[in-house]
Amino acid sequence: MRMWALRGTRAVAAVVAAALGIGLLAGCAGTQTRTGNSLTVWSEENLPARMAATEKLIGVFEKQTGIKVKLVGIDESQLPQLVESAAAAGKLPDVMGGIPLAPLWQMYSNGLLNTDATAKVLDGLGRGTFDPNALKLTADGTRQLSVPSDSWQQVLVYRKDLFARAHLPVPDTYDSILKAAKTLDKGSMSGISLADDPKDVFTQQSFEDLAVAENCQLVTADGKAALDSPQCRKAFTAYQQLAATGPAGTQTVDTTRATYQAGQSAMVVWSTYLLNSLAGLRDDVLPNCPQCKGDKTFLSRNSGIVTAIKGPDGATPAQFGEISSWTVTKHANAPAAEKFIRFMMSTGYEGWLGMEPEGKIPVRDGTVAAPKKYVTDWRGMKIGVDSLQPMDTLFPASFLDQLLAGVGNMQRWGITQGQGALVGATEGTLPVPQAIGSMTGGDQLSPDSAARQADSAVSALQKTLL
Template identity: 30%
Template sequence: MKFQQIRRSALPVCFAFLICALTACMGNNDNASDQAGAAKFADQTIRVYMGRGPAAEVIKASLPEFESQTGLKVDLQIFSNEQLSTKLSVQLAADSSNPDVLMLRPLEELKLFHKNGWIQPLDEYVRKDADYDFDDFSKSAIDSTTDKGKLLSIPLSTEQQILYYRKDLLQQAGLPVPRTLDELEDAAKKLHDPPNGMYGFVARGQKNALVTQLSSFIYSEGGDFQHGDKAALNTSETIRGISRYVNLLKNYGPPGVMNMGWPQAMGVFAQGKAAFYTDASAIYSGAADPEKSPIADKVGYAMFPAGQAGARPFNITAWGLAINAASDNKDAAWSFIHWATSKDLVMRSQQKGNPGARNSVWNDPQGVSGFPQQYIAVINESIKAGVGHDRPQVISVGEARDIVGDMVIKGLLGEDLKEAATKANADFQDIIDRDNKK
């Protein structure tokens, strides 16, 4: 009897012990992947160089959770854009293994870095990483980070060219929002009123700076800067696109337009002195912020107007993340890039004003909560129609931009555009040929 009582009282204790053991085992299984990840990179440190901006700040603030999950230590250094470019040029040219991860401007630096063997192709990492959902990135943004068929960088922030306009002026004049370049020119002409301090159109007029914003005019008229390794500045389509830009600036732009980069052009529009303005979507806050712009509540956003080839604005990767080919920690570097460009981090970054390249985030109400409603629709439409470059696709891109920009300056000064295009095309072809021999 006594033995039976002891046995009965022991059963609940044993059962409880068994449940606790099973629960502990299940808990260990839940944490197994985190522990394995932490063990994989334990005692490793990678160095990351980034440019200053919302994306870098979000990544910096979120680093403790990444380090906790992976065991990897990250030495993140943030520089101004100019400092970053200088530091990368010195480090990479010296075949330094530092940094492991770098932030770069794909359309300015990717071809040079690839040609010199400074950055690691990422195709194999993406192919093996089933959880990454690489197909979620917009195609034209990936075009910006690809060279000669190799993926060399992952998009971090994007830009599209859009049309900014004054809603109140169009309404007062009974004009629709321009959907074509013909309609844009017609509306700019009707709203151009210099005696009263109002100009029909404003955009960049500085020789080098204007090229990126000129690009969408060229694409929408069916042209391009080049076709492969053949310069195309003298084609009828490209000349037609350049003529559109020249005519708008020359006939309806403000005085001193040839000295304007984006800050000056945005300043003219944001202060209520221009009816239309075309530039990158990423700088929209200059017009939308009431503290910066007295017309903030009157600003509208529209898809870039269509030319003879339709509406073809650029949709590019402004900044991307890449792996140093000389890094001794490439797997750890990819782990960081995977995390920094994951849906979660892109969502956080976009909520802070950094426009990302993941379609799922742009289609998520949380991902677009900080942007004007009309702006969101324009961006989504632009992503679908976008072209993945906004400047000549060569190594010597600065020199090529000067050649293209000089054509616009000559047009603004009244010189013959076709004649200017003939010379510019020959000069640009020389650059292409020279770069191919390097």
């Protein structure tokens, strides 16, 4: 999977070490800008099937351009150390693909990116063909750090049949979600499956999804820790109330999905990677609700999706999500790198998205000549693991419309405030999940106390990054 928490359950603690050390290395190597007719490309799409798909695209690029490409698959948990050591040795690759926001901003803050090359690529492709919010999240003011390629989103999935029977509205506000959770929490049915595992960044992602809806931010505009704000206290309170309607015991990335797919939860907060298992296309995690025994598509047909949520103090609906990007590094063979990224975002774009369409929602709508080409073709791409089905035969058009629109609603803690290194560090040390675990577990910490604990831990973490 393609989340910090879920990409094959990879660890992220190494982010902190890189955040502490990489700044010392950015200027150490004296490497000259590379030239020639070859490129080295690092890709976080390192699973065998995805590497094979990327190699196939590279083969087309090499035939078209004569530029030789060496593809290297890298594991996300190893990315910080690899970047640190490569920067010190002057051996960074020319291009990096599938890079999430936090490490992108860390590399930028340490002077490891060629943003002029990125600007040339975007100008050539047409900035107007990209989602404006994807460009905003990957830019420092007018300086574009990367070429955003795709996104996955944290979403709230709910049982439309149960909501209709109980005459409940779509759960897209704090009030409607809380009301539904309390109403449907009865018998063997839980109100919502919500992560509270203190050792997993998935808990932070789930909380951030609700937090940004209430305009609860990790830091203020000037970079000070802000988790003890009134908005964040409301977010912690809502999270506690919702978790109280969930199953007993610590809820993890696996148990939240399992409970919903067993028909034992009316709602679940998960990523868009849920869609393939929800549709019965993964044999290892097939839906096993009572109705699913005779119809494995029962849950996909009876599930609704909410992308953006609005809290009481939220100005607009918002949600958590991730943007993955292509980057050009500081000493890259820039002309060849620019050609490669232009290819991957045009001729090769649909092949890239098609690796896992539910987790690769396009952030480029189309071309200047065909403005909706990629979003239109994405709808018909096949998802699944053990069996494949086109998305537009599994889900209604309105469902897919929401996913595409979700890119515009996406907000991220600390990114637009220039605190990418801090975001990466919190994903390694997990101060927010630890506070949530203390709040929902045996410690029974109050929401206000949980907010103060998380805020204090983030403040302390900031000091280590100075």
